[in-house]
Amino acid sequence: MVTIYDIAKKANVSPMTVSRVINNSGNIRLTTREKVEKAIKELGYVPNSAARSLTSNQTKTLGLILTDISNPFFSKIARGAEDAAVEVGYRVLMSNTDEDSEKEINYIDMMLSARVDGVLIAPTSDKSLDQIKRLRDHNIPAVLIDRTIEGFMGDYVLGDSYEGSRKLVEHLIDYGHRNIALINGPSNVSTARERQRGYLETLKLNDLPVHENYISEIDFKSVQAGNTQSIVEQLMQLNEKKRPTAIFAANNFIAISVMKALKELGLHVPEDISVVCFDEVEPVVYFDPFFTVAAQPASELGRIGIQFLIERVEQKNVDQERKIILPPDIHIRKSTRRMK
Amino acid sequence: MVTIYDIAKKANVSPMTVSRVINNSGNIRLTTREKVEKAIKELGYVPNSAARSLTSNQTKTLGLILTDISNPFFSKIARGAEDAAVEVGYRVLMSNTDEDSEKEINYIDMMLSARVDGVLIAPTSDKSLDQIKRLRDHNIPAVLIDRTIEGFMGDYVLGDSYEGSRKLVEHLIDYGHRNIALINGPSNVSTARERQRGYLETLKLNDLPVHENYISEIDFKSVQAGNTQSIVEQLMQLNEKKRPTAIFAANNFIAISVMKALKELGLHVPEDISVVCFDEVEPVVYFDPFFTVAAQPASELGRIGIQFLIERVEQKNVDQERKIILPPDIHIRKSTRRMK
DNA sequence: TAATTTTATGTTACCGGTAACCGAAAGCGC
DNA sequence: GCGCTTTCGGTTACCGGTAACATAAAATTA
Known part of the structure; x- marks a missing residue:
C-alpha cells in the first residue's frame, strides 16, 4: 500500500x-x-483514515442504529441520514437491531470499537438508556431518532405521534365512527405510548367510552405476524353494538397484517370496516393511494438527525438540548369511509 | 479515552x-x-480498531455500494448483506450512488481511504470497471451484485434477468398477448440488456414480430418519472392493430409509474391492458397481491454477495471466479389477464 | 543439582499519519 | 552588509495497538 x-x-x-x-x-x-x-x-x-484518526482522534464516521432498514420507513431515514452525512464528509456505518436489545448492545460495542464520532439511534426500548450512557462515557454523542426514552438528555428528532394519532382518530370520529380499536406496537417504545395517548385523549375529548378490549399490542415489524389474525378475529367477534367499525393500526406493517387478517375473514375495507395507520405504505401510494395515513417525513428525520449529530460532534450549539418534532401529514384516502 | x-x-x-x-x-x-x-x-x-488496523492491515469493514437503499429491492439486499457481515464480525459502510458515476467515484474514494477490506457493489454502468480496477490496484477485492459489467473478472451474484424475462413474456404470450411492449431501464445496465434479450428471444421463439417502437428506455428509479407518461401515451396512440395489450416493465418502479400513467389515461389493469414487471412490489403484496412479477431473492443476493466477498478477503477459494445466478420466482397475479 | 526446556511477561520497533518544534533560506529595512 | 522577520521544509515524538525478539521464572530432565 x-x-x-x-x-x-x-x-x-x-x-x-x-x-x-x-x-x-x-x-x-x-x-x-x-x-x-x-x-x-x-x-x-x-x-489512510485509520492512521489519521489515530492522531486526530476523529474517524469522520457516524453510526446509524435502526431497527430494520428493509422497513421502508427506516430505509428512508437511512437514506436521508446518509445523504446528509456524505455532504459534509462523513461516512456511515449501518446496523439493524430488529428491536432486540441484545443486538443493540453488540452494535454499540461495534460503534465504540470503530470509534465513530457520533451515533444516530432509534432505541429499542427504555432500557437502551444504559447503552447510550456507555457511548457518553466514551465521549460519543448520540442523537435519538423516531423514539424517545425515559431519562435521556440530549437532542432528538421525532415524528409527532401524539398529534398524528389525534388527527387520525379525529378523522374517524368525524366520519361517524364511535367504535374505534387500536392495534398498537409494544408499549416499551415511546411512539406506541404516544399514539395510544393521542387515541385515548381524542376519545375522551369526544365523550366516547374506551373499551378495554379495543386496545391491543403487537410487534411493530413482522408483516406476517400470526397474532394479528387472532386479535382481529376477537375484535370482530364482539357483539354488533361493540364491534369496532374502524381500526387504528399503529404503523404501516401492522396495517398490512390487519388488512390480511380482515381479508381472511372475508371483510372488505372500507365497506365493512375502516382502517387508518401511521406511516406511508410505499410504493403503491404513487399509483393507487389507498390507505388513510399519518405520513411521517422519514427522510427529513434522518437528515435533521445527522445534522444535529454533527453539530454535537463538532461542538457547535452544545449549550442546549434540541427536540425537533415534525408533524405528520394526514392523507385521507380510500381505506376510511363515512358511517351512515 | x-x-x-x-x-x-x-x-x-x-x-x-x-x-x-x-x-x-x-x-x-x-x-x-x-x-x-x-x-x-x-x-x-x-x-481501538483504528490502531489495530494499522498493524494488522485489515479493518474488518466492508463497503456496500448500491444505487439507493430506499428502493425496497436494494434495502433488502443491504439487509441481507449486513446480516451476513455482522455474523462473521465485519462492519458495513453504506452508500447510495443514485446510478450516478460521479457519486460512485467519490464513494470508491471513501472506501479506499477507509481501507475497507472489500466492496460489494452494484455498478452504475460499464464505466464502473475503472473504479473497480482502482480497488484492485489497492488490493481490495470487489464482488458485483445485481449487475455485471463488461470486462470484469471476479465473483458476481445476480438474479437471472434473462430467464425471468423469458418467463414473464412467455406467460403473456400464453395468455394470448401478441403485442407486448417493453419499458426498459437504461441499456448501459446489464440487467436491462438481459431483460431485453429475454424479451426479444421469447418473441422470436414464438414467431412474434418485434416492433421497434415497442421498446423504450427510461430511468430505473424515479417513480414519478414524467417521461413514462409520454411513453405510455405514445404506445396507446398506436392504431388498434398495433396497440400493445401488455406492458413489460423492467422493474417495480417502472411498473408503478406505468400504472400511474395508465390511470391518467383512464385505462384499467388488467381489463384494458396487462402489466408485468421485475421485482416484488412490497409491502402490499402481503395483503393484496396484485402484480404479476418476477420476484428476485434480494436478501439472499446480499447475503451470498457478502459471503463471497469475505471468502475473497480472507483468501479462501481464490482459485476460481464464481458466478451465482439466482432464478426469480414468477408470481402470476391480478395484473395480467387472458385475451379472448 | 545443574542443564534444558517451557511458560509467562517485558522491551523495542513499527504501522501511517500529524502536532510541535526547529533551522535554513529568502525577503526586508536601514 | 548586518540583523530581523517570513517562508519553507525537515526532525522528532506520539497516537494505540501488535509482531518479533528478549528474558526471567518455573517446570522438566539428566
Missing part, C-alpha cells in the same frame, strides 16, 4: 511536506506542491 | 500482556488474565 513515505521519496521531500500538501496546511512553495501532487497522482495514493 | 496503557498500569502489567489477554494469544497465567480482565471491566475499555 502506498504511503506518504513513498510519495516523499518519489518527490524528494520529507513525509511531513507531503502531509502538508494533502491537508493544505502550512506554507508550501508552488513548485514543491506540484512535485508532490504529481507523485500522489502517479502512485495513486489515498490517505 | 482508555487505552491498553491505562489497563496495563492499573493491572500492573505491560501493555503487551493486556494485548495478549484481549486477543487470547500467547500464554497468560490465569491470575494475570483475571487481573487484566478486571481492569478492563472497571475502566470500560474498548479496543
Whole structure:
C-alpha cells in the first residue's frame, strides 16, 4: 500500500511536506506542491483514515442504529441520514437491531470499537438508556431518532405521534365512527405510548367510552405476524353494538397484517370496516393511494438527525438540548369511509 | 479515552500482556488474565480498531455500494448483506450512488481511504470497471451484485434477468398477448440488456414480430418519472392493430409509474391492458397481491454477495471466479389477464 | 543439582499519519 | 552588509495497538 513515505521519496521531500500538501496546511512553495501532487497522482495514493484518526482522534464516521432498514420507513431515514452525512464528509456505518436489545448492545460495542464520532439511534426500548450512557462515557454523542426514552438528555428528532394519532382518530370520529380499536406496537417504545395517548385523549375529548378490549399490542415489524389474525378475529367477534367499525393500526406493517387478517375473514375495507395507520405504505401510494395515513417525513428525520449529530460532534450549539418534532401529514384516502 | 496503557498500569502489567489477554494469544497465567480482565471491566475499555488496523492491515469493514437503499429491492439486499457481515464480525459502510458515476467515484474514494477490506457493489454502468480496477490496484477485492459489467473478472451474484424475462413474456404470450411492449431501464445496465434479450428471444421463439417502437428506455428509479407518461401515451396512440395489450416493465418502479400513467389515461389493469414487471412490489403484496412479477431473492443476493466477498478477503477459494445466478420466482397475479 | 526446556511477561520497533518544534533560506529595512 | 522577520521544509515524538525478539521464572530432565 502506498504511503506518504513513498510519495516523499518519489518527490524528494520529507513525509511531513507531503502531509502538508494533502491537508493544505502550512506554507508550501508552488513548485514543491506540484512535485508532490504529481507523485500522489502517479502512485495513486489515498490517505489512510485509520492512521489519521489515530492522531486526530476523529474517524469522520457516524453510526446509524435502526431497527430494520428493509422497513421502508427506516430505509428512508437511512437514506436521508446518509445523504446528509456524505455532504459534509462523513461516512456511515449501518446496523439493524430488529428491536432486540441484545443486538443493540453488540452494535454499540461495534460503534465504540470503530470509534465513530457520533451515533444516530432509534432505541429499542427504555432500557437502551444504559447503552447510550456507555457511548457518553466514551465521549460519543448520540442523537435519538423516531423514539424517545425515559431519562435521556440530549437532542432528538421525532415524528409527532401524539398529534398524528389525534388527527387520525379525529378523522374517524368525524366520519361517524364511535367504535374505534387500536392495534398498537409494544408499549416499551415511546411512539406506541404516544399514539395510544393521542387515541385515548381524542376519545375522551369526544365523550366516547374506551373499551378495554379495543386496545391491543403487537410487534411493530413482522408483516406476517400470526397474532394479528387472532386479535382481529376477537375484535370482530364482539357483539354488533361493540364491534369496532374502524381500526387504528399503529404503523404501516401492522396495517398490512390487519388488512390480511380482515381479508381472511372475508371483510372488505372500507365497506365493512375502516382502517387508518401511521406511516406511508410505499410504493403503491404513487399509483393507487389507498390507505388513510399519518405520513411521517422519514427522510427529513434522518437528515435533521445527522445534522444535529454533527453539530454535537463538532461542538457547535452544545449549550442546549434540541427536540425537533415534525408533524405528520394526514392523507385521507380510500381505506376510511363515512358511517351512515 | 482508555487505552491498553491505562489497563496495563492499573493491572500492573505491560501493555503487551493486556494485548495478549484481549486477543487470547500467547500464554497468560490465569491470575494475570483475571487481573487484566478486571481492569478492563472497571475502566470500560474498548479496543481501538483504528490502531489495530494499522498493524494488522485489515479493518474488518466492508463497503456496500448500491444505487439507493430506499428502493425496497436494494434495502433488502443491504439487509441481507449486513446480516451476513455482522455474523462473521465485519462492519458495513453504506452508500447510495443514485446510478450516478460521479457519486460512485467519490464513494470508491471513501472506501479506499477507509481501507475497507472489500466492496460489494452494484455498478452504475460499464464505466464502473475503472473504479473497480482502482480497488484492485489497492488490493481490495470487489464482488458485483445485481449487475455485471463488461470486462470484469471476479465473483458476481445476480438474479437471472434473462430467464425471468423469458418467463414473464412467455406467460403473456400464453395468455394470448401478441403485442407486448417493453419499458426498459437504461441499456448501459446489464440487467436491462438481459431483460431485453429475454424479451426479444421469447418473441422470436414464438414467431412474434418485434416492433421497434415497442421498446423504450427510461430511468430505473424515479417513480414519478414524467417521461413514462409520454411513453405510455405514445404506445396507446398506436392504431388498434398495433396497440400493445401488455406492458413489460423492467422493474417495480417502472411498473408503478406505468400504472400511474395508465390511470391518467383512464385505462384499467388488467381489463384494458396487462402489466408485468421485475421485482416484488412490497409491502402490499402481503395483503393484496396484485402484480404479476418476477420476484428476485434480494436478501439472499446480499447475503451470498457478502459471503463471497469475505471468502475473497480472507483468501479462501481464490482459485476460481464464481458466478451465482439466482432464478426469480414468477408470481402470476391480478395484473395480467387472458385475451379472448 | 545443574542443564534444558517451557511458560509467562517485558522491551523495542513499527504501522501511517500529524502536532510541535526547529533551522535554513529568502525577503526586508536601514 | 548586518540583523530581523517570513517562508519553507525537515526532525522528532506520539497516537494505540501488535509482531518479533528478549528474558526471567518455573517446570522438566539428566
